[in-house]
Amino acid sequence: MADYEKKLNQIKDNLDKAKNLRIRAEARLEQLNRQKEEILSELKELGVEPENLDNEIEKLKDEIESLIKKAESLLPEDLVARQ
Template structure:
């Protein structure tokens, strides 16, 4: 086999590898787009707009902290370990 044949075969192998990588990347992109749509639909069901996620998360964290404080305040002093 000549050097040209070897080089051509190597190029063909590399093209095949690149084609396989592209196909896998496209499949992954399709999967991620489906997941994105599912998440957006779920957010819509919850009444949350994607652009308001940060503020909604902050609001929920604050609510959790307040509920924890309230629960702690309802415990008898002798049961609270500090």
């Protein structure tokens, strides 16, 4: 009889653990959904559609590279070479 009681207690403990895990997972999901909405809102404010994000990142990288090259070309080479 004690063996059944021990098994039932183990099952109850496992159910409680599973319930706690489910509650934590649901809370984490809510947090992630809020973060997702915040990010989407920020993108909208910036005028970027989520499906165009990769293209926008690539465009910004190209713009940065172009501006760096322009800045480098404006530096006097003889001053830079002496350093």
